[in-house]
Amino acid sequence: ELKVEQNPLFLSMQEEKNYTIYCNYSTTSDRLYWYRQDPGKSLESLFVLLSNGAVKQEGRLMASLDTKARLSTLHITAAVHDLSATYFCAIYSGGGADGLTFGKGTHLIIQP
Amino acid sequence: EPEVTQTPSHQVTQMGQEVILRCVPISNHLYFYWYRQILGQKVEFLVSFYNNEISEKSEIFDDQFSVERPDGSNFTLKIRSTKLEDSAMYFCASILGRPGAVGGYTFGSGTRLTVV
Numbered sequence: 001e002l003k004v005e006q007n008p009l010f011l012s013m014q015e016e017k018n019y020t021i022y023c024n025y026s027t028t029s030d031r032l033y034w035y036r037q038d039p040g041k042s043l044e045s046l047f048v049l050l051s052n053g054a055v056k057q058e059g060r061l062m063a064s065l066d067t068k069a070r071l072s073t074l075h076i077t078a079a080v081h082d083l084s085a086t087y088f089c090a091i092y093s094g095g096g097a098d099g100l101t102f103g104k105g106t107h108l109i110i111q112p
Numbered sequence: 113e114p115e116v117t118q119t120p121s122h123q124v125t126q127m128g129q130e131v132i133l134r135c136v137p138i139s140n141h142l143y144f145y146w147y148r149q150i151l152g153q154k155v156e157f158l159v160s161f162y163n164n165e166i167s168e169k170s171e172i173f174d175d176q177f178s179v180e181r182p183d184g185s186n187f188t189l190k191i192r193s194t195k196l197e198d199s200a201m202y203f204c205a206s207i208l209g210r211p212g213a214v215g216g217y218t219f220g221s222g223t224r225l226t227v228v
Binding site: 031033035040041042043045048050088090092094097098099100101102103104105 | 218222
């Protein structure tokens with residue numbers, strides 16, 4: 001069974017601080033997705049990481065993928081309150097499986 | 113930017129009743145999906161649909177669930193006899209190309225189903 005584990009599950013941090021969310025997965029994959037979800041809302045696509053060593057940045061968020069370690073990170077630089085949300089990573093494992101397997105999500109609160 | 117549209121946004125139903133959740137995927141997308149998210153929990157894959165038939169389904173997608181694309185634009189999820197544990201947010205998604213494609217998956221805004 002494919003497992004996707006996020007760490008931490010809950011994070012409260014202050015503005016202007018840096019932090020990293022980790023996503024470990026248990027099977028070979030070169031397709032990793034990061035989504036943001038605001039309370040009661042849909043999933044907003046942040047990054048699609050398609051190969052080992054992929055790094056993508058958008059504003060204060062940067063995501064990377066290490067397929068050998070089966071690890072992706074989402075780094076937040078100089079956090080601002082607007083980044084408060086739940087962040088999910090998801091894996092497409094292929095091999096006939098169509099759907100994404102999601103982690104439990106990291107609930108991020110950024111306090112002034 | 114193209115969107116995946118879901119209706120209704122919120123539905124309350126009595127246990128044992130049938131519900132139909134509706135989705136309009138992005139028009140040129142090929143694969144369609146239903147996911148669910150029980151309150152405060154992770155998003156779970158239910159079913160994928162391609163070329164007018166189910167491509168893959170999860171263990172959650174039992175005989176109480178069915179999907180169809182009745183008219184070439186709408187994509188529906190039917191729950192025949194709802195249970196309390198079916199209460200969740202249901203998301204429709206679609207993707208241009210095959211699963212895992214570069215373009216990524218687009219999710220709809222969701223239908224919150226409450227079974228009482």
